[in-house]
Every structure is written in structure tokens, then in C-alpha cells.
Amino acid sequence: MSSSMLFNITMVTYMVSTCIFFAFLASKAKAVGLAGTYAALFGFVAQTAAIALRWKESYDQGHGHAPLSNLYESVVFFSWTIILIFLIIDFRYKYRAVGAFVVPFALFGMAWAQLSLDNNIEPLVPALQSNWLMYHVITCFLGYAAFAVACGISIMYLIRDKMEGGNSAPAGGLLSMFPAIKVLDDLNYKAIMIGFPLLTLGIVTGAAWANYAWGTYWSWDPKETWSLIVWFVYAAFLHARITRGWVGRRAAILSVIGFAATIFCYLGVNLFLSGLHSYGK
């Protein structure tokens, strides 16, 4: 079995998981929600094995490096971290409906990687030959993933907030499986509390690496700047939490904006701007 086949299995499993979570919202049967979580867990295990196998394959090819070095590998890793953070929050708080809004992010990542990105294992160019690569990529992507989960939860918040239209009576229909609005607000905050320290660590390890490799820990390169923009947005979010009138809807909107900035930092900078993070292009 090759890693590529396992990644395909992963992609299909995430698709199944997404469908089950939507079925859960429609059917309102608890068992269906649990099945969705188990499907995601199965996909996660398959993906973990696939990443490990790809790592081994790189050694077989004589390159020997962690699978974190190009766009394909980073997208795969991103989707892995999203499911990881989702599973942690799911097992801890057991609000299954969240899966319907988070697993699709991972599915989208895997589908994009499998269907249209170049999955060749390439040797590392000199700039990436450093242990800092692992520390930097792992912390950044775990942070990004937590923001993805927060964004999914915030979208649920905004949908529920809009449908209920301000009255506090719990809504029926698809919404009945959503966690209460207070819970969504809290989960959003919790996910960002996971993401913010990790992003901070990601920026710090990036700065440390830049200093080690180039002698400058900060050079206002577009990627660096955008990571700081993301940091500013979530810092604003955190300060907004303790300011009256900024909890709830505005916090949810800030969280969605924060994730949009995150995605731009991750992909937009490479697609539209130039700089040091070219993913080995």
C-alpha cells in the first residue's frame, strides 16, 4: 500500500464523515452524530498512517525528510491538524453538530491536495534543511487548524443568531442540533485560546529560524507581515471578549475574519505576493 492510496482513503472517509454529520443535523439521532465522529477518527488514523508512510517513502527515495516541505504536503498536514483539533474539542465537549461545519474544511483540503496538487516527493532545497522547519510548520499549522475550527463554530453561531432573530426561544428544525448560542460563543473562544498560543509559537519559531538562517528575525516579508496581521486580529478578538458589547455576534464575525486572514497568510501570500515562503516553487 502506498501513501497515495491511504491519502485517497482519507479523503473518501472525510467525505463520508461530512455526509454523516449533515445526516445527523437532519435526523437528530444521537447515534448518527457519534458515527460521524468515528468516521472522522477513522480518517484521522488513516491519514496519520499515510503521513508516516510518506515520510518513510522519502527515506526510500534517498531524500529523507519530514513530509512538510511543499504545498501538497502542507495542505495534507493542515487537514490533519484540523481533524486533530476537531477531535480534541469533540471528545471534550461532545457537541457533534460542530463536525458538520469543521470536517468540510479538512475534506476540502484533502480533495484539493489529492485532485490537483503535485504529490511528488522532492528533496529539500538548502533553505529548508533545518530542524526549525518541523517546529515552525507544526506550531503554525496547529494554530491555523484551531482557527479553522473556531471559524466553523462562528459560522454556526452566526446562522443560529440570524435564524433565531434575537428572540431567545430555541429554534427548531436543523438548528435544534446546534449547541446553544452561549455554548457556541464559548467554544469559539476555547478554540481561539488553543490557536493563539500556537500561532504565537509559530511566529516565534519562524523568527528564530529566520535569525538563524539569515541573521534577521523580522524583515517584514509578506508572509511574516500577514502572520502578524492574523495575530493582531486574534489579539483584538481576545481584548474584545473583555469589552462590553463585543461578545457574541461581533466576536463570531472577528473569528471568521481572523480565519480569512489566516487562509490569506497561508495561501494568498504565495499566490498573489512574492517572498521567502515559496513552498519550493
Added chain:
Amino acid sequence: MTTNKNSFAYKVWDFFCSLKLSIFLLIGLALTSIIGTVVMQGPSREYLATLSETKIRIYSALGFFDMYHSWWFILLLYLLTLNLICCSIKRLPRVWKTVFEPVLVLDERFEKSLSTVKELKISGSKAQLKDKMAEFLKSEFANPVITEKDGEYHLFAEKARLSRLGVYVVHFSIIIVFIGALVGSFFGYKGYVNIPEGGSIGEVQTRSGKIVNLGYSVRCEKFSVSFYDTGAPKEFKSILTVLENGKPVPGYVNVPTIVNEPLTYKGITFYQSSYGQSDEGVVYHISVRDRKGGAPLKLTARQGERLTLPGGAFLSIMEATADVRPFMKDFDGPGAQVEFTPAGGKPQPFVILSEKYEAFNAQHGGDLIITMDGLDQKFYTGLQVAKDPGVWVVWFGCFLMVVGIIMAFFMSHKRIWARVSDGAVTLAGSASKNPTGFELAFDELVQKLK
């Protein structure tokens, strides 16, 4: 600050203490930072040519071409610093008191200030209830302090009180990082230097154009570049030697310096950054032989140098390559573009190749056959040079920031008060972080008590 709340000074103070200002500044910094990622910083001539004249005038007036050092961006950063200092000064004393001198008694006035309050009717005398509540809080939350006042018992229990200081640790760490950055910009420099193979340098030109004397010199013994089969670069390597007063420094001789493995000596670090072909260093090797036979004569020449050949002809090498494949199909090996001037004749330009192509080389040269034997190509290595005494201050700040964030995020100062009278318990609580989450936990606690 205490006398007149309407005074101008108070208003200014209040403005700089406000959280709204923090949010405004953070979002403002986020938005304005985008500009510098869209407009090229330190723009090239090609880039400027794509902009209209009005745009250039507006951009330079607003400092967009060096946005992160423009007065208004720096001002935003200073305002943020001032804001977080003011916020800390305003709030720290109160927080300090909260942490180290907790309110032990839940009187009515204090109760009103808390949003999470629950009154419960539980049968039992106040003495019984006091013991029950103490046991309950100890097992479900934390060990309480019990105070008796006005015929009622007051219980107070708290968790992770020091976490309240986490925020101030983070704020302080940001100031430390800024101080580190300032130290670096005042006492350090960044420069760039090219060293040809075999050459050495003792000074460096910084980015601001100043020449800095290193106090020692660095020699590039050799530069090499290797490639993967795919054609992607594998390693850029300079072999460097540090010289003090012209003598190699023990331990700093022939140090391989590659990307991600810099060389540091006396606080100055040299980073492998780029390379190129050094023009002055190239030496060409050719041989010249008589058509009628005899031993070939080996000659060396530099670019453009005029060689005198046997029989009075002249030869200059205009340009040469180690491999002619990209330029001449079906040929390989070294080749050179030469200008041959026969004795008393006119200059003739032609190409010579290696001895493998004898028939090709025999087409020119009069009585002589000239062969290109090869060339010693010399590289230069491009090194970033940096001295930053502030960098450890920055790392210390970063470390504090991470510690502070963990304190502030993963630890919440949770407090619970209970006022116990006959047949009734009033439970109240507060948390420094995440009130929504605390309320849920508080509701659970109340459920257990019921």
C-alpha cells in the same frame, strides 16, 4: 488622577487606558500592515515604472515604500505600547489586591457586583450547612477560607489566582521585545559582502551604506554548489577562515558555512546567502601546436589578455565556458570565443573547442592548431553579515510572552463565595477569563448541590 474626572489630563489618561483604543489600534495595525505587503517595499526601478506619477507621489508622501518604518506606522506602535503601559498601570494595583488580598465576605453590596449568583434553600442549621459547604467546595472546587460575620458564615475558595498576572506578563514581554529591537537597531547592523575565492575582506557595507570595520578579516577558501538530479540546488557551501592580523584563528580555519549553518566570530555572524562567478578570477587554459607536428605548448590567459603565439601571431580570449552544450548542439566540453591575429594580418574571430574536436579546431589558426583545454572558474560567495546584540533580549521577551499567554489562557482565576445562614445558601462566583464557560461550570456546581 483622582481629583477631577472632567479635567483634560484625566480625559487623556482615560483615553490611553481604554480597551476600545487597544482594539482600535490592533485592528488598525492589522489593516495598515496590509499596505506594505501589496506595495513593494524598497521598490525596484522596474516596479516604479509600472506606477503612474501621481501614485508614486502619493505613495512616497505617505511613506508606503518603506511603510513599516514610516512615521505613522511607528506612531501606531508607540501608541499601542503607551496604551498597554497605561492599561497595566491602571489595572495592576487592583488586580494585585484581588490576587493577594481577596474579599472573604460576600456581603450584599459585593453580591450585587457579581453576575453569577444563586440562592438555594437547603434544609439544615447554618453550622451544619457551613460544614457541608466547606466539604462540598473542598471536593468540587478548592479548599475554602471560612469567616464569620454578622451571624452568618462566609466561605471563599479560589483557583489559579496568579493567572491574573499572566496578561501583565504578556504586556511586559511585548515591551521587552520592542526594547530588544531598539537595542539591535542602535548597536547592531546588517550588511552584505561578496568574497571571491581566495580573497578576504575586513570591512562590510551595512544596509544603511556605512562601512564597518570587522576588526579581523574573513577569507573565502573555496565556494561550491551541488545539485540534485532534478536540477534543484542541494547545497551552497563556503569554506571560510577567520584571520586576526593576517594569521588564521585556531578553531576558525576552513569552516564550512552553508545555508542554515552560519559562522559566528566575536558577535558577528556570517550567513551563506548567494554566490556568483567571479570574473577577475577566471583563468583559461589553451594549447597551441604546429600543424606539422611537435609538442603542444600550454598557455594560460586571463579574459581579454593578448597572448603572443609562436610565429608572431596574437590571441585573445573574449569569452569562454566550461561546457558548450547550451550554445552548440552536438558538442560538449569547454569552448572559447577567441580573436586570432596572424602576424601582419587582420583579427579573425572564431570558436575553439577541446582536443576531442581536432578537425573543428584545425579550420582556423593558420600554421597553428589552437585547442581549448579548460578554465579555472572562480566563484565569489555572497554573505549576509549581522551583528545584533539585542537578539537575546528579543528571545527573552518571546519566552515571557509564551509563558504569560499560557498563564493567562489556560489558567483562569476562579473564585466562589458562599454565604450560609439557617436553611439558605447564597452561592456566588466569578472568573477572570471566559465568563460564559465559568457560568456553565457554576450551573453544574449548583446542580450538584441541589
